Amino acid sequence: MKISVLLEREPFEKIFEKTLALFLEDHLNKPHIVSWRSKKIVSRDIKFSQKWLCNPLINSIFVKGSNQNIFNSINGEYATNPMKPWRSRFQRFYLNLSQNKITSSILSKYRIIISPPLKDPKSKLIIGGNNKIRLIDLAENRVYVILKNGFDKKYIDKELYVRENFKYLDIPKIYNKGNNAIWYSEEYIKGISPNRISSDSDNNSLNKVIMGIHKMLVDNKVSQPLSEYLSELKQRVLSGLKDINYLKFEDKLYVTEVSKKILNELDKYSSNIITTSYCHGDFHQGNILCEGDKNWILDWENSGQKQIGYDLIILLLESRIVNGFYMRFSKLLNNQFNSFQMNIINNWPELNWKNKEFKKMSLLLFLIEEIDFHITGNTNPLFFNNSNKIIERFNEIKKCFESINLLET
Ligand SMILES: Nc1ncnc2c1ncn2[C@@H]1O[C@H](COP(=O)(O)OP(=O)(O)O)[C@@H](O)[C@H]1O
Ligand SMILES: [Mg+2]
DSSP: OOHHHHHHHSOHHHHHHHHHHHHHHHHHSSOOEEEEEOSOOOGGGGTTSEEEEEEGGGTEEEOTTOOGGGGHHHHHHHSOOSSOGGGHHHHHHHHHHHHSTTTHHHHOOEEEEEESOOSSGGGEEEEOOSSEEEEEETTTTEEEEEEOTTSOTHHHHHHHHHHHHOTTSOOOOEEEEOTTSSEEEEEOOOOBOGGGSOSTHHHHHHHHHHHHHHHHHHHTOEEEEHHHHHHHHHHHHHHHHHHOTTSOHHHHHHHHHHHHHHHHHHHTTTTSEEEEEEEOSOOOGGGEEEETTEEEEOOOTTOEEEETTHHHHHHHHTTTOOTTHHHHHHHHHTTOOOHHHHHHHHHSTTOOTTSHHHHHHHHHHHHHHHHHHHHHTTOOTTOOOOHHHHHHHHHHHHHHHHHHHHOOO
């Protein structure tokens, strides 16, 4: 999630100041002051300290004249837009100007003052994220991953859990952990996501990554009655909803109504036995990096026990992009796949989509799992806004639900 979006959702300025100061104190054994400012700062403010530039649109915080290679992962993410290729040329032009020694100051919107100054700042880049910030250090070839102040520790714990328990998976290696348990450092990966590589090798990379995911799914699978799994989900959704302070009363009613309709429909299957397993939880191509024949899977903060097809559905639906969610869901429902997708579906463990009842049940269940994802991800009391985004999501989810019900079985 970009800093421009984070600033609309939460007091990111304050969160950033506290997070970075706590990290620097723990990591460097010395108190640091981090101060987020508007562009207008007077030069006495920066005596004995260091001025960083923040450009929220490219999700970057860096110093003027920094080593251009620090932007490689940002550029890999934003320079091409697989959904809207016509935008790519303009994006590349903007990225260039926003990172250039001369124009970066003009295009950046905020200043961050750090005192005492950090060593070797030109090889460092700080990027924003949903629950964590990252400090990429090219000179050390590592990335510091830091939990945002006021965010749930589970997001760090899950990253550590998967590395400890699934050693066969290709996940960036951890170098060291902080004393205060809010950060760790991991290897810096140079790769780019498979959907941003324009060749057949992207499918090969994806296939290899999927094989690792299959092993995790098969090793950790559990059979349980749907009713058992559903009761936990239901509990989380309904209590989570109460905790979203900024959501208007009528919006809460709407969200509850959509959720209850799906849950009622699922009750028809409550005695079915389903297979759940430990899933990645956000398995879209943006969370995969490839370089040559090596691949890494990133971003395990949403991992956990879910229906065994969860990661497949996320991959096919690109469900984190709200725009066009319903259209993509319809394609899935009506089996409009290319041969590559067909192949992945046929090889996924414990999946029986040829049976229409099974498919209907797993898609209904997925909608509730999605609701859970969006509700529990928004219960942080620091958030002051995201209302429109949630409602937009629920409009799409509601349309998906209605289309499942039209499905003949
Ligand atoms: N170890 C790493 N080395 C290089 N780049 C990384 C590394 N980890 C993450 N990134 C970059 O940072 C982006 C965001 O990281 P991610 O863990 O997916 O967090 P989130 O999507 O929650 O913000 C990734 O898409 C990738 O471009
Ligand atoms: Mg990610």
